[in-house]
Amino acid sequence: MRASNHLIGFLNFSTFLLSIPILAGGIWLSNRANTSDCLKFLQWPIIIIGVSIMVVSLAGFAGACYRNTLLMYLYLWSMFLIIVALLGFIIFAYAVTDKGSGRAVLNRSYLEYHLEDYSGWLSDRVVDPGYWVSIRSCIRGSRICARMGRQIYGVPESPDLFYQRNLNPIQSGCCKPPTDCGFTYVNETVWSPGGGLVGTDGDCNIWSNEQRQLCYNCNSCKAGILASLKTSWRKASIINIVALIILVILYVFACAAFRHNRRMDNDEPSGETRMEKARPSRIHF
Known part of the structure; x- marks a missing residue:
């Protein structure tokens, strides 16, 4: 079970690292909004998603290190919602920039x-x-x-x-x-x-x-x-799509490792049972 906790911790740390390029994409869009694209609300969903992944990953990492079941549940449910939000934003970005070209x-x-x-x-x-x-x-x-x-x-x-x-x-x-x-x-x-x-x-x-x-x-x-926004959003979406695929893979492994931990906890004998198993049996003549 300790190895399983180490795996969950590693997966959470990998998710934390994955939030960096997502957040960087949002900051890049923010810089574009201030210098060329000039539409300043489009970058905030990406920045919020990147920060959320970072915070939730830290919570999951702490839950794996201290074997805190509540934090692990919080990590898994929150990460599921973040994955859905990221997928929704990618679909939205492609839908609103679908038409038009030079x-x-x-x-x-x-x-x-x-x-x-x-x-x-x-x-x-x-x-x-x-x-x-x-x-x-x-x-x-x-x-x-x-x-x-x-x-x-x-x-x-x-x-x-x-x-x-x-x-x-x-x-x-x-x-x-x-x-x-x-x-x-x-x-x-x-x-x-x-x-x-x-x-x-x-x-x-x-x-x-x-x-x-x-x-x-x-x-x-x-x-x-509109053409400039389309180019910017499509570039950011490429990063988000790659990040989403990796995020889903890490999430599936984290769910499997957490389920394995729960099964091991349920199968592990209690302290009293272990003492009884360790107690030598009486010999009858």
């Missing part, structure tokens, strides 16, 4: 993003005016567009070089007008109407060379945020 543009290396390609809960949340005000402020404060500038010998890079850049979704959607507008490139964030003609895309009339405006109110900018 569109290829002729003679351009970067993709462009259209809001009509996205739908569902996450899209509705981003488009909501109350949320978009804070998202737009976050994008402007991150200076992601201002950092796009490149100069060669003090001169902005040529249009051909710019068209070959691999812009991220926010740079493509928020920092420049859509290609369909037909604007002429001046530099990364300054464009002029080509021959006075403006495309039919509604974003063409929203675009402004004012550096605090640019395309921050464009539908393409909202689509760029």
Whole structure:
């Protein structure tokens, strides 16, 4: 039984270590929310799950070391609920980021993003005016567009070089007008109407060379945020899926070891019975 307790302790310690990459994924999403993705509530479920796994694993480790049945029961039931919550979050993350992707543009290396390609809960949340005000402020404060500038010998890079850049979704959607507008490139964030003609895309009339405006109110900018969130969530979900598989395996072993301990405790004779077994029998003549 002592070996079984050691196994449970080792499994709990392994679960504790497993909580670290989950928590790191939540912190990474939090950093993305503050610097680029700009939607700041998505990281909290992962952070809460990671911290919960860490705390529950410590409780299980203590229960294994001190053979505390109550702590072990608490560990097993709590870990079951955490596994269900993690599975639910993974399914939710894939469900709300299922639709939408960038569109290829002729003679351009970067993709462009259209809001009509996205739908569902996450899209509705981003488009909501109350949320978009804070998202737009976050994008402007991150200076992601201002950092796009490149100069060669003090001169902005040529249009051909710019068209070959691999812009991220926010740079493509928020920092420049859509290609369909037909604007002429001046530099990364300054464009002029080509021959006075403006495309039919509604974003063409929203675009402004004012550096605090640019395309921050464009539908393409909202689509760029959604595309960036999709990339971030999918990357975090890969870590969570791997962690979930390992967590389930460790949980199954912990349940088996705990059940073995309970069976051994039930089969173990009491102190009085052991004394009677050890007492020599009387010899009758």
